[in-house]
């Protein structure tokens with residue numbers, strides 16, 4: 001058994017920002033991560049991070065309004081205000097820690113335009129911003145002496161009388177299962193992209209923390225809000241950053257037409273992601289697509305811009321699609337990218353369960369509502385990672401450990417033993433995971449319908465039944481990735497259930513949730529969050545009002 005004042009689950013940007021802040025606040029901190037820290041999905045972020053800096057003639061209120069409009073008015077405006085107010089200091093803090101942002105001709109931090117925003121306020125490091133931020137934070141975390149449980153897998157959270165007192169972890173190298181007691185636990189486990197196939201997300205993005213928290217009794221919010229990014233590579237689903245359109249790339253249909261003129265005449269390719277994805281899907285469905293997708297044209301951007309600012313895109317298009325972007329347009333289509341919903345928290349990351357915090361993509365504060373603006377997620381991870389680290393470490397200073405001992409790992413040890421011993425010829429994880437991803441991508445994508453979502457729920461029931469008989473082929477203890485994938489699949493099935501339930505519940509169209517059978521937004525009835533908690537038998541659904549501070553809902557056009 002191990003003791004730490006604060007245990008952070010996840011070593012992406014949210015987790016490391018939280019750990020660093022908690023450590024600086026003078027408590028003992030540990031981070032646990034199922035992969036090496038710099039392999040976290042944050043590393044893949046390309047385009048940039050938003051902030052309104054006043055010396056650029058920008059104002060945090062404008063950033064907040066763009067975010068709220070982008071969210072289709074589902075975001076909580078008090079939380080958005082916190083994020084946008086603190087954005088500038090956060091970006092500058094990262095610069096001071098050592099992130100070498102791109103600069104403009106005057107030598108000041110440079111910005112690029114991003115979707116759904118009236119100002120160019122996205123700070124960036126070429127097209128590998130996440131990697132630059134993550135490596136710098138990892139250096140700081142190491143320098144601060146934070147203990148990192150690297151390649152350890154969290155199996156469950158420990159809850160006693162409505163308080164979280166630690167977690168049960170498996171050391172992937174040995175298969176040993178251990179208890180970590182903590183006075184505060186921060187869930188920073190990232191997104192759930194791989195519940196859908198394909199997805200832009202890394203294979204490790206399996207929604208573990210959302211499911212762990214849900215199982216521990218804290219609710220999930222806005223789970224129906226799943227973002228399809230407008231430019232993912234047709235075929236593999238690899239992301240082509242919005243930065244490409246920010247630098248001026250065009251979207252074309254089979255007739256060579258810039259079709260966004262018809263859907264968003266003012267913002268064109270840089271309308272909000274939900275709007276652009278719907279427009280593309282409409283072109284494809286109405287027969288103006290190219291092999292089930294549309295085209296992203298970078299040819300006119302010129303070699304200098306492409307080499308300096310979009311070098312990764314140049315390589316991705318070449319290596320994954322055989323396309324030379326200097327001379328050919330890139331075949332793209334909308335693809336699953338981001339989960340706006342997650343563990344319900346307040347602006348300090350606190351969940352309704354005392355001692356349990358969440359931050360980053362795993363959390364729903366809520367700042368993204370029905371549709372996240374590009375480059376607001378990196379910002380969300382840092383601002384709310386820091387705030388949860390601060391609050392959790394303050395709590396740790398004034399509380400004692402709960403009465404938890406090694407027996408807290410009993411049921412996890414039993415479950416793992418059962419999984420390994422059980423062998424009646426059932427499926428392995430792979431076919432269930434594939435069938436789940438394909439069903440979600442068929443029925444909960446850009447356009448949804450009642451019949452499709454009901455079909456998805458029925459398929460989910462069958463998949464859960466198959467999972468109850470799942471067979472782990474590798475019976476070993478050392479680096480049993482087969483076992484890890486199987487455990488992840490259990491988390492994914494829980495996440496999928498809450499997504500489908502939320503989507504069936506929301507009987508309107510808002511943000512990324514667009515129903516062909518109910519195409520209008522209905523503020524009268526549905527200007528509220530859907531909150532899902534795990535009940536003793538079936539999940540329970542509740543509503544939560546939206547916080548409006550100064551921006552009344554308006555019709556949304558770009």
Ligand SMILES: Cc1cc2nc3c(=O)[nH]c(=O)nc-3n(C[C@H](O)[C@H](O)[C@H](O)COP(=O)(O)OP(=O)(O)OC[C@H]3O[C@@H](n4cnc5c(N)ncnc54)[C@H](O)[C@@H]3O)c2cc1C
Nearest residue numbers: 010011012013014034042047048154190360361375377378
């Ligand atoms: C390809 C791509 C490009 C993107 N580009 C941008 C961009 O330009 N701008 C922007 O704002 N956003 C972007 N996003 C979104 C943004 O990168 C993510 O939302 C954000 O980085 C998530 O950070 P996080 O810290 O919450 O989680 P992650 O970085 O995903 O980290 C999760 C951590 O949790 C750990 N973990 C998970 N489960 C367990 C478990 N069971 N046990 C132990 N550890 C566990 C993992 O090991 C990992 O360390 C992009 C996303 C993708 C996929």
